[in-house]
Amino acid sequence: MTDLTSLTLAEARDRLKSRAVSSLEISRAHLEAIERAKMLNAFVATTADKALEMAEASDVRLARGEGGPLEGLPIGVKDLYATRGVHTQACSHILDDFKPPYESTVTANLWRDGAVMLGKLNMDEFAMGSSNETSCYGPVASPWLPPNWSRDRARAALSSGKRGLLTPGGSSGGSASAVAARLCLAATASDTGGSIRQPAAFTGIVGIKPTYGRCSRYGMVAFASSLDQAGPLARTVRDAAIMLRSMAGPDAKDSTCSPAPVPDYEAAVGRSVKGMKIGVPKEYRLEGMNSEIEALWTRGAEWLRAAGASVVEVSLPHTPYALPAYYIVAPAEASSNLARYDGVRYGLREPAADIVELYEKTRAKGFGAEVRRRLMIGTYVLSAGYYDAYYVRAQKIRTLIKRDFERAFADGVDAILTPATPSAAFGIGEKGSENPVEMYLNDVFTVTVNMAGLPGLVAPAGLSSEGLPLGLQLIGRPFDEETLFALGETIEQSAGRTALPEPWWE
Amino acid sequence: MSVDLNAVRRIAHLARIEVTEAETPHLQSEINAILKFVEALDAVDVDGVEPMTSVIPMRLPMREDVVTDGGIAPLVLANAPVTEDGFFVVPKVIE
Numbered sequence: 001m002t003d004l005t006s007l008t009l010a011e012a013r014d015r016l017k018s019r020a021v022s023s024l025e026i027s028r029a030h031l032e033a034i035e036r037a038k039m040l041n042a043f044v045a046t047t048a049d050k051a052l053e054m055a056e057a058s059d060v061r062l063a064r065g066e067g068g069p070l071e072g073l074p075i076g077v078k079d080l081y082a083t084r085g086v087h088t089q090a091c092s093h094i095l096d097d098f099k100p101p102y103e104s105t106v107t108a109n110l111w112r113d114g115a116v117m118l119g120k121l122n123m124d125e126f127a128m129g130s131s132n133e134t135s136c137y138g139p140v141a142s143p144w145l146p147p148n149w150s151r152d153r154a155r156a157a158l159s160s161g162k163r164g165l166l167t168p169g170g171s172s173g174g175s176a177s178a179v180a181a182r183l184c185l186a187a188t189a190s191d192t193g194g195s196i197r198q199p200a201a202f203t204g205i206v207g208i209k210p211t212y213g214r215c216s217r218y219g220m221v222a223f224a225s226s227l228d229q230a231g232p233l234a235r236t237v238r239d240a241a242i243m244l245r246s247m248a249g250p251d252a253k254d255s256t257c258s259p260a261p262v263p264d265y266e267a268a269v270g271r272s273v274k275g276m277k278i279g280v281p282k283e284y285r286l287e288g289m290n291s292e293i294e295a296l297w298t299r300g301a302e303w304l305r306a307a308g309a310s311v312v313e314v315s316l317p318h319t320p321y322a323l324p325a326y327y328i329v330a331p332a333e334a335s336s337n338l339a340r341y342d343g344v345r346y347g348l349r350e351p352a353a354d355i356v357e358l359y360e361k362t363r364a365k366g367f368g369a370e371v372r373r374r375l376m377i378g379t380y381v382l383s384a385g386y387y388d389a390y391y392v393r394a395q396k397i398r399t400l401i402k403r404d405f406e407r408a409f410a411d412g413v414d415a416i417l418t419p420a421t422p423s424a425a426f427g428i429g430e431k432g433s434e435n436p437v438e439m440y441l442n443d444v445f446t447v448t449v450n451m452a453g454l455p456g457l458v459a460p461a462g463l464s465s466e467g468l469p470l471g472l473q474l475i476g477r478p479f480d481e482e483t484l485f486a487l488g489e490t491i492e493q494s495a496g497r498t499a500l501p502e503p504w505w506e
Numbered sequence: 507m508s509v510d511l512n513a514v515r516r517i518a519h520l521a522r523i524e525v526t527e528a529e530t531p532h533l534q535s536e537i538n539a540i541l542k543f544v545e546a547l548d549a550v551d552v553d554g555v556e557p558m559t560s561v562i563p564m565r566l567p568m569r570e571d572v573v574t575d576g577g578i579a580p581l582v583l584a585n586a587p588v589t590e591d592g593f594f595v596v597p598k599v600i601e
Contacts, residue, residue: 101581212561226561255567256560324544335521342522344594346585354597356522364524372523376533377540379521380509389507390544395557397550402558436536437543453561478562 004029005182009073009239010266012185016062016072023062023072027055027116030074034118034183036506039158042168042178044079044137045087046119054116061114070246071114076184078175079120080127081107081230082219086117090221091135092125094366095347104219105251106188106230113246118184122174125368126338127195127223130442131431132173134370139428140173142166142203143181143501146427147466151504158505166425166468169199169442175233176203180500186234186243190220192227193326194446197458200233201420201471204460204498206240206488207233211478212453213258214244216251224333225256227326227450236497237459237488241265244481260479268482269489274308276487279413283319284445286422292464293419300417300461300472303494304487314413316404321397322448327440328381328394329451334371335378341366373436402452409477415487418445420458420471449475457484459491460498469498507545508538 004026007015015021031048051074058072077083080090082100089095103111111117124134132140141162145154149164157165168177172189176199179187189196191209200207208231215230222228232243245265251257280301285294301311343349343362350361367375381390408416422444432439449456454475461472472491476484509517514534518525525533579592588595 098585101578101584213564226558252567252569256562256564258562258564259567318550321547321550324546327540328544328547339522343587344596347587349587352597355599357524358597359522360519360524363522367523372521373533373536373540375521375523376514376517377537380513380517380537383517383520386507392557393547393550393552394544395559396552396555397547398558398561399555400550400552402561435539437539440543451561 005033007185008236009185009234009242010236012073013070013242019062023055023058023116024052026072027051027074027118030118030184037181037183037503040141040143040177040181040505041138042122042140042174042181042183043076043119044091044122044174047086047117050086051116051118058114058116068113069242070110072116073114073185074116074118075110076118076121076175076178076187077107078172078188078190079123080190080221081188083107083117083120087120090126091123091137092366092368092371093136093348094341094363098346100219102219105216105253106220106247109246109249110188115246121178121187124171124173125371126221126334127171127190127192128334128370128374129170130194130198130439131167131428132170133167133428134368136368140168140177141428141505142168142177142425143505144203144425144468145501145504147468154504163429164427167202167428169202169425171195172199172233176200176205179203179205179233179235181503181505182500186232186239188230188247189233190228190230191450192223192330193450194443196231196233197446197456197473198421198442200458202425202469204469204500205233205235206237206457206459207231208240208244208457208481208484209449209455210244210248210481211455213256214248214455214479214481216254216257218251218253222337224330225337226333227330237485237492238266238269241269241485258479263482265481265485268485271486272308273304273486273490276309276414276483277412278304278309278311279314279408279416280311281314281316281319281416281418283316284418286444290423293422293470296461296470296472297417297419300491303491304417306494307490312413314408314411314416316408316448318397318400318404319448322401322451323440323444325394325397325401326447326451327377328390329398331374331378332382332391333378335375335382338371338375370436398451401448405452405454415483416475418473418475420445420473424464424466424468424470445473454478455481455484457488459488461491461495463498507541509534509541
């Protein structure tokens with residue numbers, strides 16, 4: 001049975017279509033894998049009955065030779081997507097017991113295309129974090145063993161707080177861990193500053209944050225509305241392409257969602273990259289950069305050159321300002337978005353004598369430390385007397401960051417190649433306890449892409465000397481995800497598929 | 507720029523988040539660490555630069571000015587911690 005969970009999404013699709021296997025079999029195999037992997041803490045809710053019901057319905061359609069592009073394929077859903085009548089909390093106490101009476105557009109699109117829901121996936125609270133440690137459900141363990149750890153040591157750590165085990169990254173840590181551990185064929189994720197791409201890099205899988213507006217944000221719990229985008233995590237570039245095609249598309253319920261039709265992304269996988277011009281931004285070569293990351297980056301450029309692309313140096317001079325500007329814009333938008341959690345309309349409510357006390361007590365109890373901190377920063381930078389100095393200034397810098405990319409693309413660059421993260425995965429409990437900025441630096445290579453609204457894909461590109469996965473990022477022109485899938489496939493083929501860890505956690 | 511303890515209390519109140527006296531100094535140092543980090547932005551010349559309003563240029567879609575949804579009060583109230591006779595309940599607001 002474990003065999004069925006090792007299939008790629010594309011392989012599973014083809015076997016379902018040829019009736020070599022049923023959706024019920026494949027869904028059951030995944031539900032059993034989830035049960036055996038409970039200690040990883042990747043899932044915060046499992047919807048076994050719903051999964052089997054959906055799988056049965058898919059089998060009926062498949063038997064009639066019908067069915068959508070994802071018919072019968074079991075997937076996981078990040079806890080920030082509203083799923084009707086099912087646990088949806090963005091892993092925050094403040095949404096305790098919340099069961100939305102509506103469905104997010106992205107998940108509705110997936111069910112329309114036949115996908116089967118296995119359950120909801122752990123994440124940093126309100127997607128604020130880079131290690132999945134801010135979740136009210138506790139941290140998620142990566143399926144990758146820490147260097148030189150035995151299975152026994154890791155298993156012992158799993159049941160005693162997980163300290164020292166590797167984080168799968170964040171905020172989509174549950175999604176990444178579940179996909180890498182073969183608990184689902186693919187998963188939805190979301191990315192505000194790197195929350196799809198950094199976990200993909202840390203766990204040796206593929207993730208894409210599409211262009212801002214490619215996927216509807218309706219029914220996604222909002223963090224920073226001008227930066228948030230939905231996207232998939234999957235084990236291959238092809239699988240990510242298949243998922244994104246179903247997730248994306250116009251939606252009247254989100255006025256920032258693009259009306260442009262969705263291309264057949266899978267058709268771009270395997271397309272030649274010959275003659276493409278790839279930019280390598282010199283500003284990403286940070287002082288004191290990890291030499292392994294630098295070597296990986298060089299190797300990535302060589303692979304693309306060998307496939308017939310040309311590689312040129314480009315300049316994105318405002319890169320160093322992206323992360324500080326992000327830590328003004330994102331908290332500012334969050335402080336506005338999260339004002340809705342008031343203890344009145346849904347979720348947690350702390351009893352109080354008057355309405356202000358009700359708000360203050362409810363929000364103090366319901367939000368975790370990182371969320372409270374960001375809401376306070378956001379409130380401060382939007383407050384009278386500081387708005388121009390912080391918020392408006394950051395939005396001007398955002399214009400400059402986007403202009404840098406526009407210039408590079410206007411010079412004929414088709415895509416930009418960068419490292420995905422400054423290092424391989426770190427340990428649970430290792431970072432950010434003293435100074436929150438230490439954790440924020442994880443997003444240094446990914447955040448520019450959100451600030452400019454561009455698509456960014458991360459593909460696994462090899463292992464560190466300690467045997468941990470490392471990823472490369474490709475950044476594209478707005479709405480040119482197809483080029484990223486073509487280039488991503490080249491990286492994947494050149495690097496060779498990363499062998500994911502054997503299930504030591506079972 | 508940096509914030510003092512009084513500013514931390516004021517920000518917390520504006521954000522409608524209760525903070526205890528014990529946690530205020532720690533919050534102050536964390537907020538100041540972030541403010542120090544964003545000081546780097548002061549080095550950028552932003553004269554004549556338009557602040558970003560829409561990251562991808564697109565026309566705001568228009569639709570008929572008609573009711574498209576509604577009549578679902580029970581669903582709206584379904585997740586409320588306290589309701590009465592089809593209303594949300596809050597502590598007395600007007601004396």
